[in-house]
Amino acid sequence: MRNRILIIGGIIVVIIAGFILLSMNKAQRPALETKQGGSPLSQSALLAQAKELEAKGQLMAAKKAYQELVNNFSGSSDIMNWQKKTEDLGIRLLFSPVLTPKSIAYEIKPGDSLAKIAREFKTTPELITKSNNISGDKIFPGKKIKVWNAPLNIVVDKSQNILMLKSDDEIIKTYPVSTGTNNSTPTGTFKVVNKLQNPTWFKAGTVVPSGSSDNVLGTRWLGFDLPGYGIHGTVDPQNLGKQVTQGCVRMANTDVEELYIIIPVGTEVAIVD
Numbered sequence: 001m002r003n004r005i006l007i008i009g010g011i012i013v014v015i016i017a018g019f020i021l022l023s024m025n026k027a028q029r030p031a032l033e034t035k036q037g038g039s040p041l042s043q044s045a046l047l048a049q050a051k052e053l054e055a056k057g058q059l060m061a062a063k064k065a066y067q068e069l070v071n072n073f074s075g076s077s078d079i080m081n082w083q084k085k086t087e088d089l090g091i092r093l094l095f096s097p098v099l100t101p102k103s104i105a106y107e108i109k110p111g112d113s114l115a116k117i118a119r120e121f122k123t124t125p126e127l128i129t130k131s132n133n134i135s136g137d138k139i140f141p142g143k144k145i146k147v148w149n150a151p152l153n154i155v156v157d158k159s160q161n162i163l164m165l166k167s168d169d170e171i172i173k174t175y176p177v178s179t180g181t182n183n184s185t186p187t188g189t190f191k192v193v194n195k196l197q198n199p200t201w202f203k204a205g206t207v208v209p210s211g212s213s214d215n216v217l218g219t220r221w222l223g224f225d226l227p228g229y230g231i232h233g234t235v236d237p238q239n240l241g242k243q244v245t246q247g248c249v250r251m252a253n254t255d256v257e258e259l260y261i262i263i264p265v266g267t268e269v270a271i272v273d
Contacts, residue, residue, distance in 0.1 A: 043073045054089070059098060063089040087173045094148065094172070094262065095130050102150035102167060103131075110141045118264065121149045126261040152263055154231075156249055156271040158185055161241045163231070163249065165259065175259070176240045177231075178250040185247050185271060190224040192231075192267045195260060199232070216245075220256040224269065231269070232256060 041049065050065035066089065069082045076082075093100055106117065114125035114137055128134070132145045139145070155164045156177065163175045179185040198210035199221035208215045218233015233253040234240070240252060249271075251259070 040068075040072060043069065043076065046072075050085075059089050059093050059096070060100065063093065083174075087171070090172045091258070094127070097132055097146050099146055103146050103148045105144045106147040107144050108139050108141050112139060112141070113137070114139060117145075117147060121147050122151065122264055122266065123148045124261060124264050130261060152267055154263070154267060154269040156185075156269065158183065158187070158243075158271065158273055161243070163251065163259075165262065175251055175255045178234070178236075178240050178242055178244050180245050180247040181243050183243065183273075185243075185245070185249065186226060186229065187271050187273055188226075190226055190229070190269045190271070192222050192263060192265055192269060193225045194221075194223040195265060196221040196223070197260070216250075218250075218256060219253045220260045222256070222260065222263070231259070 040046070046065060046069055050062050050069065053059075053062035053065055063086055066082045066086045069076075070079055070086060073079070099105060104121075106121075108117075114128055114134075117123075118125045118128060125137070127148060128145065129137075131148070134145075150167045152172075153166050155166060156162075156179070157164070158179045161177055161179055163177045165172045165175070198219055199215075199217045200210055201208040201215045201217045203214075210217075210219075213235055216232075216235060218235060221230055221232045223230040229248055231249045231251060233256040234250045236244070236250075237252050240250070244250075
């Protein structure tokens, strides 16, 4: 009788352990599910999953789901919407405290400043403050903050009048731009050497202040190592997507302000036909 009780007790222990392991395995599964047998989800099921993950605030998993839609259903008429979703989620992640494979948790040291940390990791103080919800420029030793630490670069495609913000081979976001009349925007590889907020425009010996309707530079300037050329905002947003500038790359003010936060001085810019 005693042996039977021991056997039954052992069976119960095994069953409980099995349930515990099953629960642990389920918790550790990736957010993206597949059908039984490992076959991929249908388009509608994957889209529903992507929307659910986004609604729950699981931005990395949602971004991955939208990217799978782009990769697996390239013939769909919705592919551009999915690509835009992927990019929008990428920017939301970039500007959030959520750690990603291209960022680190950095512990602030005595003597650190936002500018010093930004220089060390080749990022910007503005991106550090925005992604960590820091107001002002005061930081405190011992606190951990998110810091982007992957290289960024820009590609401007004149044939499509688009600017692509990239990290390695990943497109983080695509922006519409205007380029030079008669294909006058120079091609080649350049570097951003200066950044200005609310720039003054010097036109034929006259000074056009920031905020003037005659100041074509808009709200931000990202100057190249080719004097006189750069990326800037606009007072003429209706002509984005056209070749209408004097040679610079022109963006919507909201877009160039976003780009200004993200890219540091030294960022490479490739302009192609």
